Amino acid sequence: MLTLSHVYVALGAVFFAAAIFNLRERRWAAAGFWAILGLAFVTGDAILAADKAGEAWPAQAMGLGVIALAVLAALSARARARRPPAAEPEAVIAGRERSAARLGNWLFVPALAIPGGMIAIVLVAPALAWRGQPVIEPSQLALIALGVAAVIALIAALALTRSRPMHGLAEARRLLDTIGWAVILPMMLATLGAVFKDTHVGDAIARLVGAVIPTDNRAACIVAYGVGMIVFTIIMGNAFAAFPVMTAGIGLPLLVGVHHADPAALGAIGMLTGYCGTLVTPMAANFNIVPVLLLELDSEYSVIRQQWPTAVVLAVFNVILMIAVL
């Protein structure tokens, strides 16, 4: 049976390849960074299994790895600032133009094979079984389908462009180094969320907020809930971390408990109000910083600048909607 572990191991191999390319160019910090990340992906399932069995050292070793990743991230960012990548030579650009003219619309086929393959696999996989077992693990179907579709698309792209598999790894490394440290920020924030949960940071925040708002005023509670979702999302970089804190602290005791709000509407609109915070925080690196690097934009805040007006108007809409329907 094909599981998410296989996809993680394949991705780990790509990270190891990026480490080797950097090692050969004596970019030590970047090489160490990708090597540790590769290790985390390849050994991740073993670490989780050992932890469940009560064996703590593999998770602790990975904890040291996480700290090392953070230090290497800062170091490689500084190294890159000192040694910015060279501009592309004219010949490379001209070569791409020629290749684009020669291959024409065929270039879109492998690119569209990712979404197309994904849909096909998601639709077909439930019917596929081998020796009484599903071929693809059903609970993670969409994510595994993404991995399989990416491999199929890669094979098509290599055949179309007559490239060798090594080119795939070299190009993946180029993109990974373009993004650099920002690639792991979402995982780091999720880890921080887990630590905050274990140390009851959320309860403390909820108690503080609960102590300062006039609890008998329904509208004030709703505004506090909405603003709390946005602010905590900005700090944590994602609304999933803010939701349990704000809903346990204000939503359930005050809005549902005292003011009889509908919990389904509260949850849905509250979460989407948090998303307005995601649109304006650089902590949401995969949405707001990764595109800055991928599109070679001038300022870290370029994407946020295009998003904040939508976020503000939508947040106001959400709060008014909550006051109207809750």
Add this chain to the structure above:
Amino acid sequence: MTYAPLIGVAVVVAGFAWKRNPVLVVVLAGIASGLAAGKAPGELLAMLGKGFVANRSLMLFAVTFPVIGVLERAGLRERARAWIAGFARLTLARLLIVYLAARQIVSALGLTHIAGQPQTVRPLLAPMSEATAARANGALSAGERDRVRALAAATDNIGLFFGEDIFLAFGAVLLIKGFYDTQGLAIDPTRISRWAIPTALAAFVIHAARIAWFARRRRDRSGGGPC
């Protein structure tokens, strides 16, 4: 329970204010909160390691990097630009508004990974946006080019965020339901996803209006034809 673990939030805010590397700041914040809560160093390390590998799915988007990289080297972005220029009546505003609607609908069907910054915005949507903008107003200045690219990236984010919550099996709906379960409240998940629809519609209207406004302002500034 004490307020001591809040030190982690303070570390994030301070790191942000002093513009330190966010990854470093986030790890320091975790360590600070853990120590303030009286966790033993061994326990804290295990927490960090376990939390990190348990969230590997957040990096799955990188599986598309080899194929996107190979296609880019073969001229995918150049081809996207040339292809879109062949549609004489396609404007920047129409392109981005159609993309916004499509992204919201497809995300609402649960296919959130089908598009994204590395797999569609960088190789396809950004060059197409530049091509339509340049056709209307002539060559773009560096600043204008950056703003058009950033708007394309923003449009993908907004389409994703305000479409995905309508899908039943999406993480957010399950998280909301799971949270209420732990609080002893049984909620029908279809009611949660239905309540995501008004905000989804509002997000489309607001952002589509902003795209149209962006295109119009560019046209007015350059005094050119329709954009």
